[in-house]
């Protein structure tokens with residue numbers, strides 16, 4: 293029988309990144325063994341803050357070029373206590389996201405069995421969302437500047453850029469994703485009452501694109517009211533689309549409502565597949581627990597499932613998530629979600645569940 297081989301670029305980088313990526317690769321290996329029809333060819337890149345301290349750069353100059361040949365990028369976390377965060381972020385992660393035009397940042401959130409939401413009476417099934425974050429423009433386009441530095445008349449501007457191309461493509465992505473989910477329901481987050489240019493265009497384009505998806509129901513929420521709805525009525529939401537800034541904030545809230553940062557995954561996706569997409573846990577390098585062996589690997593398993601889905605291995609993705617949910621339900625969890633297990637014990641339990649699954 294023929295075997296499909298996927299070329300994966302693993303960039304574990306800093307802090308707990310190497311610990312969770314190692315766990316993720318073990319789960320992927322177990323899935324490949326269990327399935328027998330696909331395999332992974334993993335190349336490890338030692339890019340990150342240690343490399344920066346030795347050579348002055350987090351990755352080689354032709355780093356993005358080296359990544360182009362891969363089917364996907366599996367990323368840990370970047371950031372070190374003794375290197376400024378804007379250097380680590382702009383030296384590794386952002387050049388990949390922006391250079392590969394990964395314009396859809398997809399952030400699924402749900403309450404896994406056995407994990408406690410801070411919301412009273414809200415359990416698995418009550419909160420099952422996917423937030424689609426515009427990942428290439430908006431408030432984080434880097435457009436702006438400062439003048440008269442240090443003087444009393446100093447000014448700083450930070451201009452939000454919305455383009456018809458950029459808004460249309462993220463709306464299309466979000467409507468399509470909503471259409472693929474059972475509820476076929478999309479909430480478009482906006483702030484078009486106060487921001488009467490870019491955000492009004494955002495709303496208009498949402499209405500235009502909605503006509504291409506007559507079977508998708510959609511509504512519109514102002515971002516401030518959206519925070520209330522997320523807390524008070526989580527059952528009323530399903531797929532959500534928001535700007536770069538709005539989704540950045542809303543997805544942290546979503547992660548907290550689902551129980552922990554240690555379980556939240558994300559995919560930075562180029563839907564046109566011109567370039568490899570990048571999959572990573574949402575959390576950072578977590579200096580406070582680095583090397584202790586207790587990092588929660590669930591966010592990394594979940595993002596590995598996103599990666600499998602992107603590669604067309606939907607059955608393997610489901611098998612992985614079923615295994616993760618079973619292990620959480622059995623109470624094999626790390627301390628951040630109230631358990632006593634370490635990273636390796638959770639990983640072993642997930643691999644065991646993968647082997648045992650039908």
Ligand code: NAI
Pocket residue numbers: 308312368369370371372373377385553554555572573574575576577578579580581586587588589591626628
């Ligand atoms: P963080 O996400 O690293 O940690 C915040 C808190 O959550 C810590 O108490 C940590 O122990 C806990 N935590 C995070 N992930 C966990 C996991 N898997 N299991 C158990 N506990 C977990 O955020 P923080 O402390 O603000 O940033 C630390 C460094 O990471 C900084 O240099 C920051 O710039 C960088 N960072 C990098 C990101 C990336 O590479 N995508 C994202 C966020 C932060």
Ligand code: MG
Pocket residue numbers: 540541544
């Ligand atoms: Mg954020």
